[in-house]
Amino acid sequence: MPWRLLRFVTSGKHPEPQMFTHHDGLKKVYDAVIIGAGGHGLAAAYYLARDHGMTNVCVLEKGYIGGGNTGRNTTIIRSNYITPEGVQFYDTSVKLWQDLSQDFDLNLFYATRGHYTLAHTDAALRTMRWRAEVNKHCGVESEVVGPEELRREIPMMDMSCGGHAPIIGALYHAPGAIARHDAVAWGYGRGADQRGVQIHQQTEVLGIEVTAGRVSGVRTSRGFIATSKVLCAVAGSTPRILDMIGVRSPIYIHPLQAMVSEPMKPWLDPILVSGSLHVYISQSARGELVLGASLDPYELHSTRSTLDFTEGLAAHMLELFPFLSHVKIVRQWAGMADMTPDFAPIMGKTPIEGFYLDAGWGTWGFKATPVSGKTMAHTMVTDTPHPLITGFSLDRFRNYALTGEKGAASVGH
Template sequence: MPLALLKYGLSSKHREDPHFRWAPELKKSYDVVIVGAGGHGLATAYYLAAHHGITNVCVLEKGYLAGGNTARNTTIVRANYLTPEGVAFYKESVELFRGLSLELDINIMYSERGHFTLAHTDAAMRTARWRAEVNKHLGVDSELIYPDDIARLCPTMNMSDEVRYPILGALYHPPGAIARHDAVAWGYARQAMRRGVEVHPQTEVTDVLIENGRAVGVETSRGTIHAGKVVQAVAGSSSLMARKAGFRLPIRTIPLQACVSEPVKPILDQIVVSGSLHVYISQSARGEMVMGGATDPYGLYSTRSTLDFKEGLMGHMLELFPFMAELRVLRQWAGMADMTPDFSPVMGLTPVENYYIDAGWGTWGFKATPVCGKRMAECVATGTQPGLLRPFALDRFDRFDLVGEKGAASVGH
């Protein structure tokens, strides 16, 4: 060990810098109150402080830090969407993810693997070709490839014709990546706190205070807090929270389940998705096979898991990757997906003045964490809808100007 490092470690002059700087008490008022301490809420708080100098910010969470959908997702990052609006939005998110470890001073374990969206039908091939052309037009690296290329790039996949759903081709997206979801949330939380933002877990928002059509604060399990502006970022509870603010959302909340296998040595470097089979898989840095499927077919505010999901998922997994037959499932869980009619999120201004919304993420909220935080902070700071968020405004449903992203859903809904 270098002598300088040993002297540093034994010295009493260097005080430990705590990872999180918790505020002991709530203040009576803040410039901005953010409801929801998941990745999106924490990212919004960080960018408000770092980019706009707004530090009198409070983030409220009814549970523990990033314990909702941020802790329950499968960590895939990609930009290969279908609509020009969606591609441009997620392209910026991928660019931000690539520099996030350096910006937040924490290793988010960002790993580009290559993302395959398999096509088993002629219709799926047409959609893959459509997506590839839109992606390339907007500068996103995606292309339609065929079985020979798939076999070369992903040799562990079963490319046999003697299966129920033969693989005809795939949309290949080389920048597709995975990252450590907890590290992303922890990094944003720590850097926001260092800039003066307060984060209060175990603090449930029970009501939104509205006066003359504008939000002025929130009622919590720890008392009343006044606020200049309020932001809701509560994932699957979006409709319930919006109702407290006095308006309705075109959102249906349904469970989305996933599971992981016991860890094994690295064997699957790629991210493999089949929209036709409603499954996706990648291998984590710890060696676990991370697998997910389609959303449940009914609305439910619950994070329970089911045997039916697991049985259906494994049938398709074993067809794609027969080597997994001997693996055991280590754990299984569910999140709550808030689905909009056009499968695109809702961000920005609402009918209530000074009340902002970040909702409708369905199955792809994690991959939007940096760009949503950055652009929502811009929206809150300026009081206007940023250009990148304009297509995802809530009033698009009144104008019938939808952003149809169902064709780019990695799991069928």
């Protein structure tokens, strides 16, 4: 048993402070209320307190910290998107990621691995070239590579994919990385907590009070809170919260499943994605293979797992890596992906004054955690959308000004 853990076992008092402060009750009034204690909600609280000095903030979570999509993703971090708005937004996030462990004084296991998006057809390869040019124009490192480089860098991969979908090239994105998802939520939560933000778990939002077109309070399972600013950052529960204020959105919810293998000795350094096979794979710091696929093809507000997903994903993985046939799967899970028609998020103001929305993240929300928190904190304080999120406004759907990230979502469709 490690000595640090043994100290807790043998001591009558905790030799180190708790990660989060326990609060007996809610205050009657807060300057801002954030619904959702996942990565995005806690990041917004952290930057509100750290960058803007707004500490009379309450974060409400009906479950537990990081128990939603933050703890149900496959931890891939990248910025190789297809629109200038998306590339600049996610590149800012990647740069923020690189300093987070130091900011939090907490090891996030952030590791730059490189990211390959495999192309199996001429059409896919054309899209990779398009993405590479957009990335380079925005100062992001991406390039198209051929089969020779793939054979050299990933010699254990079957380039023919069992003869079903031969690999003819890939988009290589050197900054591609992974991190420990739960530690991200803990780091942002602890940082906000230390600055005076109150985090209330097991506290469900039952209604939102609107007076003369402006937010005036939040009704919860533990009482009423008066506030003039509310941020909704609840991923797959977004439609339910929006119904409380009578706001419609184009968001629809699909299950997104993933699974991990038993630990293995390290053999896969880069992150691999195949849009044609609808799979992605990386190896964690503990040696587990983290595996994912596309959305389930039906709308469902549920986080259950299915055998059909496991069988389909395993079959495609064996096309790429036949030697994995004897590797055991140890667990699988699902999240609720809040999808938009143009595969870009919805961020910023809404028709209700004082109500802000951070939603529509689909399969790409984890990588945006730092930048979404920073830009939404700015938006809440100034009541003006941050320049990085002007292309993600809710009214773009009414104005037919879609952002169009579908070609960069890889396996999210």
